[in-house]
Amino acid sequence: METFVQLLTRLDYEYPAIRKVTKKALFYKWLDGERMPTHKQMMKIIKVISETPYKMGIWQRVILTTILGEKKHDNYDDIYLFDIHPVPCPRPRFTKYGRPYMPPKYVLWKKELVRQIEKKNIPRYDTPIAMDIEFWFFSENKPWGLHIQKPDIDNLQKGILDAWQDAKIIPDDCIVHTIQAKKIWGYEPKIIVKIKK
DSSP states (O other): OOOHHHHHHHHHHHOGGGGGGSOHHHHHHHHHTSOOOBHHHHHHHHHHHOSSHHHHHHHHHHHHHHHHTOOOOOOOSEEEEEOSOOOOOOOOEEOTTSOEEOOHHHHHHHHHHHHHHHHTTOOOOOSOEEEEEEEEEOOTTSBSEEOOSSSOHHHHHHHHHHHHHHTTSSSOGGGEEEEEEEEEEOSSOEEEEEEEO
């Protein structure tokens, strides 16, 4: 599988107009692998090489897959996509009387995720399952690739498991015997959940 630098070099050969999306010095840093384009710059490149919105979507996925170096293709029983920004499960807060409560921002996020889960008519899982979760974050000023900053991945997983339990898709999060998770800077915010029975 080719690297991002190899892909950019090939695109530079096939579409010479992509050199005009930024300054010459910065473009050479991309070709040398010293820097990565931000989201805005990447979208300018994709607009140059794509004729239709459909092809733009394909190029977004191809370039992000190349950056992440994804090679293996596991067989999953079910794959679900949620168009929602990933939010970590915070620690509970306490009233002045000592009663615990969750922050309102998290409660609203979880309600929206439960609404999306119910809208998809996801079947109930009563047998042990394995989950593979991708958390896609979005920022116009960040290069696509791995997300290596806060929030912590374990808190993101907890939020997903809580929502699935609230939507009554799983009876308890103890039936999930394996979880693999990944945080990504991508071209749009979303959460992808892949299930193996």
